[in-house]
Amino acid sequence: MNEFAFLLMAFLIYVLVMLLGFISFFNQQTGLRKTFYYLAILGLAFHSISLIIRTIASGHAPFTSMYESISFLAWSCVLAVIIFERKFNLEKTGPYLWLIIVALMALASSPALPKNITPLVPALQSYWLWLHVSVTLIGEAFLAVAFVASLLYLTIQPGSGDKTEAEKKKEKYDLIAYRAVAIGFPLFTLGALVFGMIWASKAWGRYWGWDPKEVWSLITWLFYALYLHTRLIMGWKGKKSAIIAIIGFLSALFTFFGVNYLLRGLHSYV
Amino acid sequence: MSGVFRFLSSVRLAVVLLILIILLSIIGTLIPQGQELSFYQNYLPRVANLIAFLGFNHLYRSPLFLSLVFLFLLNLLFCSVKQLGAKSKRLKSKYGLAFDSSCELESEKIRLKLPKHLKADPNLLIFTLQKKKYQIKTATENDRKIILARRGIPGLFGPEIVHLGLMIIIIGGLVSALLSYRTSITIIEGETAKIPGKNFSLRLDKFTTEYYPNGSVKDWKSSVSVIEDNQVRASALIEVNHPFKYGSLSFYQMSYGQDWEKAAVELEVKTKETPGRRITLKAGEMTKIDQGLTIRVLSFVPDFQIDSAGQVFSRSPDPNNPAALVEIQSEGQPVFSGWVFYLYPDFTRFHRKTRPDLEVTLKKFEAPVFSVLEASSDPGSKLVWIGSALLMLGLLFSFYLPYKELRILVDSSGQVKILPYARKNRDGFLREIEQLLEDLIEK
Ligand code: HEM
Numbered sequence: 220m221n222e223f224a225f226l227l228m229a230f231l232i233y234v235l236v237m238l239l240g241f242i243s244f245f246n247q248q249t250g251l252r253k254t255f256y257y258l259a260i261l262g263l264a265f266h267s268i269s270l271i272i273r274t275i276a277s278g279h280a281p282f283t284s285m286y287e288s289i290s291f292l293a294w295s296c297v298l299a300v301i302i303f304e305r306k307f308n309l310e311k312t313g314p315y316l317w318l319i320i321v322a323l324m325a326l327a328s329s330p331a332l333p334k335n336i337t338p339l340v341p342a343l344q345s346y347w348l349w350l351h352v353s354v355t356l357i358g359e360a361f362l363a364v365a366f367v368a369s370l371l372y373l374t375i376q377p378g379s380g381d382k383t384e385a386e387k388k389k390e391k392y393d394l395i396a397y398r399a400v401a402i403g404f405p406l407f408t409l410g411a412l413v414f415g416m417i418w419a420s421k422a423w424g425r426y427w428g429w430d431p432k433e434v435w436s437l438i439t440w441l442f443y444a445l446y447l448h449t450r451l452i453m454g455w456k457g458k459k460s461a462i463i464a465i466i467g468f469l470s471a472l473f474t475f476f477g478v479n480y481l482l483r484g485l486h487s488y489v
Numbered sequence: 490m491s492g493v494f495r496f497l498s499s500v501r502l503a504v505v506l507l508i509l510i511i512l513l514s515i516i517g518t519l520i521p522q523g524q525e526l527s528f529y530q531n532y533l534p535r536v537a538n539l540i541a542f543l544g545f546n547h548l549y550r551s552p553l554f555l556s557l558v559f560l561f562l563l564n565l566l567f568c569s570v571k572q573l574g575a576k577s578k579r580l581k582s583k584y585g586l587a588f589d590s591s592c593e594l595e596s597e598k599i600r601l602k603l604p605k606h607l608k609a610d611p612n613l614l615i616f617t618l619q620k621k622k623y624q625i626k627t628a629t630e631n632d633r634k635i636i637l638a639r640r641g642i643p644g645l646f647g648p649e650i651v652h653l654g655l656m657i658i659i660i661g662g663l664v665s666a667l668l669s670y671r672t673s674i675t676i677i678e679g680e681t682a683k684i685p686g687k688n689f690s691l692r693l694d695k696f697t698t699e700y701y702p703n704g705s706v707k708d709w710k711s712s713v714s715v716i717e718d719n720q721v722r723a724s725a726l727i728e729v730n731h732p733f734k735y736g737s738l739s740f741y742q743m744s745y746g747q748d749w750e751k752a753a754v755e756l757e758v759k760t761k762e763t764p765g766r767r768i769t770l771k772a773g774e775m776t777k778i779d780q781g782l783t784i785r786v787l788s789f790v791p792d793f794q795i796d797s798a799g800q801v802f803s804r805s806p807d808p809n810n811p812a813a814l815v816e817i818q819s820e821g822q823p824v825f826s827g828w829v830f831y832l833y834p835d836f837t838r839f840h841r842k843t844r845p846d847l848e849v850t851l852k853k854f855e856a857p858v859f860s861v862l863e864a865s866s867d868p869g870s871k872l873v874w875i876g877s878a879l880l881m882l883g884l885l886f887s888f889y890l891p892y893k894e895l896r897i898l899v900d901s902s903g904q905v906k907i908l909p910y911a912r913k914n915r916d917g918f919l920r921e922i923e924q925l926l927e928d929l930i931e932k
Contacts, residue, residue: 337705338701338703338705338707339707340705340706341706341707341708341709341728341729341730341742342729342730344707344708344729344730345730347730401888402888404884404888405881405884405885405888408880408881408884409881412877413877413880413881416873416877417874420867420870421730421731421732422729422730422741423741423743423863424671424732424739424741424863424864424865424867425665425669425671425865425867426665426867426870426873427662427665427873429517429522429549431518434514434517434518435518437514438511438514438515441507441510441511441514442511444507445504445507445508445511448500448503448504448507449504451912451913452500453500453501453504478518
């Protein structure tokens with residue numbers, strides 16, 4: 220079986236987990252919850268095999284083309300979801316995250332993205348590629364968890380249903396978002412900014428060059444700094460916090476996709 | 490606290506500055522940076538004057554941006570000083586100071602949960618806390634007993650370590666902006682290039698380009714020697730991602746090129762009498778062939794293109810469509826002139842000849858290869874690495890070693906009061922203590 224067969228199996232399992240998740244909205248059974256926890260791990264295993272096959276075939280890190288990067292981002296999201304589900308229980312955030320994962324997988328497998336293995340340009344041949352991209356994308360996966368939890372926070376109407384019930388739900392989403400940022404922010408700082416600077420200094424002789432991709436990572440990072448401070452010191456829990464977490468993640472998405480297509484710069488090969 | 494200090498140390502200022510820096514940074518990615526002013530007049534005529542006035546053609550070096558960064562630096566400094574003062578006061582005091590009462594967690598629930606026997610003997614609670622890695626200090630004041638339990642002291646200073654790291658990074662960035670040295674060096678294989686401003690030269694001993702099977706570039710390698718006072722002081726192999734450090738300078742492999750102006754071509758010249766004679770000569774050179782003929786290569790382009798005005802130019806520095814402009818004279822009279830193409834030997838539209846038997850083809854071409862290196866020294870970079878390490882350490886402390894503090898007050902009548910304190914995740918901390926007390930009751 221090749222890379223794509225494993226990817227397809229992972230994809231199908233992810234779709235299944237998503238559907239089961241949405242169905243269980245109406246049927247809160249812990250048994251079901253356990254089932255799709257293990258299913259998710261199985262999907263992650265298939266996905267990992269696909270990435271490993273790709274890595275062996277290409278001889279380089281599995282995130283140097285759009286197809287590879289998106290597949291790896293989806294993989295990171297699955298990892299983040301599994302870790303969160305295990306430690307904190309994602310509740311209704313779960314299925315919506317699976318929706319994002321399924322969308323990423325669909326995008327990765329779309330014929331619009333070339334799947335052929337291309338050799339690496341000289342600047343990308345470095346073990347810093349591994350560290351920089353993998354840590355950044357895993358960090359962004361946790362920020363995606365915060366994004367979804369924050370979106371759900373905003374959808375809860377205070378008027379609907381029991382008042383304390385709504386309050387409790389909101390608190391839960393707020394907490395999930397904060398915990399996800401508490402993991403995602405340090406990882407993003409390390410991967411995107413610190414490792415990025417180290418690699419740039421090794422490859423180009425300067426650690427920072429105000430290249431659009433660099434600036435957009437910085438902007439993303441500053442949004443999350445804003446999130447932490449307004450929350451911790453100015454007490455902006457809840458709605459305002461949620462909005463900043465959402466904008467922060469949109470900024471991360473723009474760094475990932477938008478900069479390549481809309482702004483030009485040195486990072487144009489990925 | 491004076492007004493200026495209060496302003497400069499406030500988190501409100503930090504929030505405003507963060508938002509302004511974000512906005513300016515976004516603008517900087519929308520306006521193309523580093524162009525001539527005429528560029529903006531052509532493409533952004535409406536805002537060109539504003540861009541020029543604000544210096545937004547170099548936004549990240551503009552006075553506006555730099556003053557925001559400088560204010561941010563001051564903000565970080567003053568804020569950290571304020572926080573450090575308050576926090577160390579709290580640490581030093583024997584029984585905790587209510588310096589930040591918003592973080593004191595008087596909890597009705599906890600008061601209700603206080604087990605009865607605790608009043609007589611708080612030692613069990615102390616023992617449990619010790620097992621949970623709390624440091625315990627006891628003090629007696631008047632006839633009140635105060636037990637102070639705390640853990641995660643690094644976490645208390647986590648944010649200050651983060652902020653210190655950031656300040657060092659920003660200072661490092663300013664040092665780099667002021668003192669870093671960068672220059673691009675191109676050296677042809679076998680030749681030596683003087684490093685501007687330094688007392689040594691670099692000789693390129695060998696340059697190789699490695700290719701993948703599909704023809705794309707895999708790596709560039711420059712073997713270089715450092716020459717100082719006519720002596721070879723060091724030799725090294727520079728590759729992409731593997732710089733070479735000499736003294737305060739580091740050399741980076743950036744790219745390579747070919748000096749087409751010094752190209753040498755091999756031409757095949759056919760006449761009726763002598764078919765298939767090969768001649769090698771350089772662009773600009775003239776040489777005699779027999780029968781009174783002289784041949785000259787007027788110019789060479791690696792990627793032939795002709796514009797609407799009939800001007801020939803090279804579309805790129807890559808040999809995609811190499812062509813040479815050749816002229817042959819017989820006793821001072823031109824008998825052949827025109828562009829000959831390496832890839833299209835039969836394309837003779839640009840040929841003008843008075844001797845129909847003359848045929849010229851371009852068989853080979855070669856140009857000296859040069860390596861493009863970047864020399865740089867950056868005294869700011871060390872600060873950036875130190876700052877980054879502190880930043881990461883501080884983040885780890887802030888998020889994963891949260892500071893927790895409990896004060897247990899026992900007054901002379903045996904009345905017990907518990908005052909928990911946490912910077913964040915207060916609800917979590919309260920729940921933790923409730924759980925702890927519940928476990929105690931069960932024992
Ligand atoms: C990009 C810049 C900044 C970053 C990345 C940053 C990072 C952090 C982090 C990670 C924390 C801990 C947050 C948490 O535990 O939830 C923190 C706390 C804090 N930051 Fe910043 N910070 C920045 C700028 C500033 C500035 C300019 C100020 C100046 C007013 C400031 C004031 C504070 C304060 C007062 C705290 C709370 C300290 C505590 O509760 O012990 N920060 N910062």
